[in-house]
Each structure stands twice: as C-alpha cells, then as structure tokens.
Amino acid sequence: MDLTVRGVVRxxxxxxxxxxxxLTVAEGELLxxxxxxxxxxxxxxxxxxxxxIPDEGTxxxxxxxxxxxxxxxxxxxxxxxxxxxFPHLTVAQNVAFPLEMRRMPKPERDRRVAEALALVELAGYxxxxxxxxxxxxxxxxxxxxxxxxxxxxxxxxxPFGALDRKLRESMQLEVRRLQRRLKxxxxxxxxxxxxxxxxxxxxxxxxxxxxxxxxxxGDVYARPATRFVADFVGxxxxxxxxxxxxxxxxxxxxxxxxxxxxxxxxGDRTTLLLRPEALRVGAEAAALPNxxxxxxxxxxxxxxxxxxxxxxxxxxELLARLPLRPSEPLPAAEGExxxxxxxxxxxxxxxx
Amino acid sequence: MPRARRRRTGGRIALTVFTGxxxxxxxxxxxxxxxISVSSAPYLQFPPPGxxxxxxxxxxxxxxxxxSTIRSFKVAFLCTALSMALGVPLSFALVRSRLRxxxxxxxxxxxxxxxxxxxxxxxxxxxFAQLRLIGEWYGIAIAHTILALPFVVILVSxxxxxxxxxxxxxxxxxxxxxxxxxxxxxxxxxxPSLVSAAFLAFVTSFDELVIAMFLSGASMTLPKxxxxxxxxxxxxxxxxxxxxxxxxxxLCLGLATIFGRGALPSSVTR
Numbered sequence: 001m002d003l004t005v006r007g008v009v010r011x012x013x014x015x016x017x018x019x020x021x022x023l024t025v026a027e028g029e030l031l032x033x034x035x036x037x038x039x040x041x042x043x044x045x046x047x048x049x050x051x052x053i054p055d056e057g058t059x060x061x062x063x064x065x066x067x068x069x070x071x072x073x074x075x076x077x078x079x080x081x082x083x084x085x086f087p088h089l090t091v092a093q094n095v096a097f098p099l100e101m102r103r104m105p106k107p108e109r110d111r112r113v114a115e116a117l118a119l120v121e122l123a124g125y126x127x128x129x130x131x132x133x134x135x136x137x138x139x140x141x142x143x144x145x146x147x148x149x150x151x152x153x154x155x156x157x158x159p160f161g162a163l164d165r166k167l168r169e170s171m172q173l174e175v176r177r178l179q180r181r182l183k184x185x186x187x188x189x190x191x192x193x194x195x196x197x198x199x200x201x202x203x204x205x206x207x208x209x210x211x212x213x214x215x216x217x218g219d220v221y222a223r224p225a226t227r228f229v230a231d232f233v234g235x236x237x238x239x240x241x242x243x244x245x246x247x248x249x250x251x252x253x254x255x256x257x258x259x260x261x262x263x264x265x266x267g268d269r270t271t272l273l274l275r276p277e278a279l280r281v282g283a284e285a286a287a288l289p290n291x292x293x294x295x296x297x298x299x300x301x302x303x304x305x306x307x308x309x310x311x312x313x314x315x316x317e318l319l320a321r322l323p324l325r326p327s328e329p330l331p332a333a334e335g336e337x338x339x340x341x342x343x344x345x346x347x348x349x350x351x352x
Numbered sequence: 353m354p355r356a357r358r359r360r361t362g363g364r365i366a367l368t369v370f371t372g373x374x375x376x377x378x379x380x381x382x383x384x385x386x387x388i389s390v391s392s393a394p395y396l397q398f399p400p401p402g403x404x405x406x407x408x409x410x411x412x413x414x415x416x417x418x419x420s421t422i423r424s425f426k427v428a429f430l431c432t433a434l435s436m437a438l439g440v441p442l443s444f445a446l447v448r449s450r451l452r453x454x455x456x457x458x459x460x461x462x463x464x465x466x467x468x469x470x471x472x473x474x475x476x477x478x479x480f481a482q483l484r485l486i487g488e489w490y491g492i493a494i495a496h497t498i499l500a501l502p503f504v505v506i507l508v509s510x511x512x513x514x515x516x517x518x519x520x521x522x523x524x525x526x527x528x529x530x531x532x533x534x535x536x537x538x539x540x541x542x543x544p545s546l547v548s549a550a551f552l553a554f555v556t557s558f559d560e561l562v563i564a565m566f567l568s569g570a571s572m573t574l575p576k577x578x579x580x581x582x583x584x585x586x587x588x589x590x591x592x593x594x595x596x597x598x599x600x601x602x603l604c605l606g607l608a609t610i611f612g613r614g615a616l617p618s619s620v621t622r
Contacts, residue, residue: 084516086519
C-alpha cells in the first residue's frame with residue numbers, strides 16, 4: 001500500500017529532528033532514505049512505524065490516516081538494525097509471533113511460517129534458536145518475521161550494517177528480489193550511499209531534518225539538487241565560481257569553464273559538480289574545451305580503477321578516477337604534471 | 353617470559369588459598385551446627401558425645417515449632433508475592449521513565465536497606481497498632497515487604513537495564529500491545545533476575561527477626577520462636593531447626609539456579 005508523509009515535524013526539546021518532511025512511497029516501490037547520522041532518518045522511520053508521534057503533519061497508509069495509531073494497528077513489518085529477534089523463542093516461534101498476535105488459527109499459522117521460511121531459504125531451521133544462527137541467517141529470520149503477515153509496508157532500518165561486505169552484497173540482492181517478487185512497498189533507511197544507489201527505485205536524501213532531494217539513483221547521482229547531495233552521494237569535485245551569463249562560469253584556480261548551458265545571471269555565485277570519472281587525464285584531455293595541468297599528488301588503486309589526486313597551479317585539488325586495463329599503463333606516475341580536461345556536458349550546475 | 357609465567361602461577365596459588373580460607377570461614381558454622389543438631393547430649397556441647405535424631409524428633413513433635421514454621425512460610429510467600437507485584441512495575445518505571453526526579457527515586461529505593469530495621473519496626477509497630485494488625489501474620493508480611501522491596505527493585509532494574517528495548521518495539525510493531533510485549537518478550541528474558549529477586553525476597557522474610565519481634569505478638573514466626581527458645585531453654589533443638597533452615601535455603605538456591613539458568617549472583621547466599 002502506498003505511504004504518504006505530509007509536513008511532518010518532530011521536536012525534542014530545543015532540537016528539531018524533523019523540520020517538515022513530505023514523502024510519498026508508491027505501491028510496490030522501494031524508496032531509500034539516505035542521510036548521515038543525525039539527519040533525522042531514524043526519527044522519520046519511528047514516526048512511520050508508530051514509535052514516535054509527530055508534533056505536526058500526517059502519515060497515511062493508502063487512504064487511512066495512521067498518524068496517531070499505535071504500532072500494532074499499522075500492519076507495518078520492520079527489520080531492525082540488530083534484527084531484534086526474540087532470543088528465547090525458536091526461529092519458527094519468532095516468525096509465528098505476528099500471526100499469533102493476529103489470532104490466526106494454528107494450522108494456517110504453521111503453513112504461513114513454513115512459506116515465509118522457504119521464501120528466505122531457511123526451511124529446516126524452525127527449531128533453532130537465534131543464537132545458533134549466523135548473522136546472515138538471523139537477518140533472514142528477521143525478514144521472514146517482517147513479511148509473514150503480509151504487511152502494508154516494509155521498513156528496513158540499516159539492516160545490513162552488521163554483516164561483512166560479501167554477505168551484505170548478497171543479502172542486499174536477496175532483499176531486493178524478494179521485495180520485487182512480493183511487490184512490497186518498502187522504506188529503507190541507510191547512511192550508506194552505495195547501498196542506496198544499488199537497491200532503490202528512488203532515493204530521498206535527508207539532511208538536518210529535511211529531505212533535500214528525491215529522485216532515481218541516476219538522478220540523484222548525476223543531477224544533485226543541492227551542494228549537500230552532491231557532496232554526500234558519491235565522490236565529487238565541487239567547484240565554487242561565478243556565472244558569466246552565457247554558457248560558462250569563472251572558477252578561481254581553473255579560469256573560464258565552458259558549460260552546456262548558462263549557470264545563472266552574470267556574476268551569480270554558483271557551485272559546479274564534476275564527478276571524478278568525468279575528468280580526463282593525459283592525451284585524451286587535449287581535445288576537450290576545458291583544460292588545465294595538474295601534478296599527481298596521490299595515487300590510490302581501487303581494483304577496477306585508479307583514483308588520482310591532482311593539484312593545479314593555483315592550489316586547487318581535483319579527483320580523477322580512471323578505469324584500469326592491464327594492457328594500458330597509467331598515463332603518469334606520482335609527482336608528474338599531466339594535462340587534464342573535461343567536457344562541458346559533464347559539468348553539472350548544482351541546484352540549476 | 354618464564355618469569356612472568358611463574359609470577360602468574362604464584363598469584364594463582366595465593367588466590368586459591370585465599371578463596372579456600374574465605375570458604376572455610378563461611379562453612380565453619382555449619383560444621384559446628386550440624387554435629388550439635390545430631391547430638392545425644394541434652395545441652396549444647398561440642399564435640400557431641402554421641403549420635404541421635406532426638407532433636408529433629410522434638411522439633412517435629414512440638415506443635416508450637418510446626419505452627420511457627422508454617423506461619424513463617426505463609427509470611428514469606430505473601431511477602432515475596434507483594435514485593436514482586438510492587439517491585440517489578442516499579443523497576444520498569446525507574447528504568448524506562450524519562451521523568452525528572454526518577455534518578456532520585458532510584459536512589460531512594462535503597463532507603464529501607466540504610467535505615468536501621470529497628471527504626472522501621474518501631475514506626476510500623478505504632479502504625480499497625482492503630483490498624484489492629486499486630487499479631488496478624490499478613491501484617492508481618494506487609495512489613496517484611498518494606499525490607500524485601502529494595503532487593504527486588506535493584507535486581508530487576510539491573511536486569512531491565514541490560515535488556516534491549518528494541519525487542520519490545522519489535523513485538524509491538526508485529527502486533528502486540530505493550531503489556532503483551534512485556535509478558536511474552538521482556539519478562540521471560542528477565543527470568544534470571546526475577547527468580548533471584550523472588551528468592552531473595554523470600555529469604556529476607558523467612559529469617560527476619562526484628563520486625564517479627566515487634567509485630568508477631570503471641571503468634572510467632574520461626575525466627576521469633578528460635579529466639580524465645582534460646583532465652584528460655586537452651587537445647588540442641590535450635591541447632592536442628594537451623595540445619596533445616598539451611599537445607600531450605602540450599603533447596604531454594606538450587607531451584608533458583610535451575611530456573612534462573614545460572615544467572616544468580618553468588619552474593620545472595622546468606
């Protein structure tokens with residue numbers, strides 16, 4: 001069922017955790033709330049789950065206003081950060097708990113529990129206790145428990161944080177597959193921008209109690225609406241300068257930069273985003289309209305690519321990320337000065 | 353490296369010896385009381401001249417001993433029930449409430465431990481005299497609850513503080529009301545604390561003497577009966593009763609260990 005959050009404000013004494021949040025999650029959509037700690041994303045989750053009552057605003061599930069409804073009346077499945085499995089109950093009892101609370105008859109309950117456990121590939125683990133399972137398995141139990149009662153909404157609160165990298169990646173894909181298959185409306189909370197970009201239909205970037213931008217992962221990455229989003233999502237070169245009226249801008253340290261379109265009226269302050277992978281280094285820079293020279297001050301190997309930190313004459317530093325192919329050597333070594341260049345269409349005017 | 357290892361071994365031996373001495377110190381009274389309880393002599397003599405079960409027999413045959421024992425059980429059970437019924441909700445309030453002043457209330461809970469029992473006894477006596485509760489077994493139980501409550505609150509709130517509240521939230525999110533979440537999820541996991549608390553409340557009441565002296569009147573509890581027995585006639589019956597009391601405490605401790613799954617702090621043994 002679709003979720004609509006309108007004008008939600010939540011204050012804790014002098015601290016405003018949510019400063020007017022509007023958000024819509026369409027039926028069957030996976031929307032990620034991405035933000036640093038303290039951005040209010042956990043408070044928003046609690047408001048949606050019913051553990052916090054907002055000072056202002058409304059929360060609706062479908063057409064029903066649930067702003068003041070207690071958690072148990074919301075039919076919302078939630079996977080907690082540390083899973084919050086009940087350690088004194090077996091896997092089957094954990095998964096059966098929400099059905100029991102709904103007074104489902106035992107035969108039906110057993111059938112649904114078996115189904116849910118099969119769905120997360122844990123059939124045969126019914127009689128185990130949570131502590132006898134691995135982290136990934138515990139996570140699956142938590143997931144089974146959250147979906148077994150066909151919730152109207154699924155909430156995931158940083159569920160992958162405790163897992164190691166490999167397991168995290170496979171769990172992410174598994175959750176995504178399950179979510180698509182069951183067409184579950186899902187609100188996913190994370191501070192991990194990579195995770196957000198991989199998993200989501202849409203991403204809402206949160207900062208200081210507000211949503212700064214909502215969009216597809218591609219949108220948020222390529223066309224960030226604010227400086228915060230540009231900085232928080234992915235790696236970035238943020239260039240402060242002034243618009244020159246036509247399709248160009250003046251950036252101290254780089255000079256005049258050609259843009260795909262005007263960045264504002266002449267003299268307006270503007271922030272330009274250049275992703276590291278859009279910055280060309282070496283011979284291929286020569287043909288591009290925007291050119292400079294920089295000294296390589298740091299080289300970091302990342303496996304499939306290499307990251308270079310380059311210092312320009314004026315002291316400005318830029319990041320470049322170049323694909324690594326075994327056949328092609330690096331264009332230059334640390335300490336050398338190399339030509340740089342980038343295309344006007346690769347420069348995004350932040351907020352423009 | 354070898355030197356460090358040797359030093360550690362030395363420390364270990366010292367610790368073992370020290371533990372042994374403390375243990376002997378704690379067990380020594382038992383080693384005296386038990387032989388005297390099976391003594392054939394009609395007075396307290398150590399070592400006993402011969403063996404006999406006569407003092408146990410005398411205890412079992414004397415209706416005043418049995419009466420006071422039964423009364424003590426009733427008092428202790430009611431006191432346990434009362435202090436759990438009051439102490440567990442109080443612990444939730446102290447641990448969970450965000451109200452100001454809860455920290456002070458938290459400290460105040462220990463007051464009955466600090467205030468001398470005799471002061472509490474005198475205060476309760478004058479109140480209960482007006483309420484005509486002197487000589488009633490449940491009056492003693494109510495007064496004992498004052499002494500037992502701090503132990504219950506300290507143990508239960510310590511357990512509650514280490515409990516992950518997210519589990520209660522999870523249960524509520526999955527469709528439970530708060531009372532159901534507490535009953536099904538929180539309390540079962542607090543069982544070790546609850547069992548220890550109940551055990552401690554029971555023992556606190558069962559061998560309490562001072563309050564019982566003020567409040568029991570003619571209907572005596574077991575400790576009061578023992579006290580009177582020493583005043584009037586010193587014979588090894590008192591030793592027999594003591595041994596039985598110790599056995600009861602051991603039984604409680606054993607049950608608490610089984611049902612509390614080993615989480616019982618060893619300091620509760622008295």
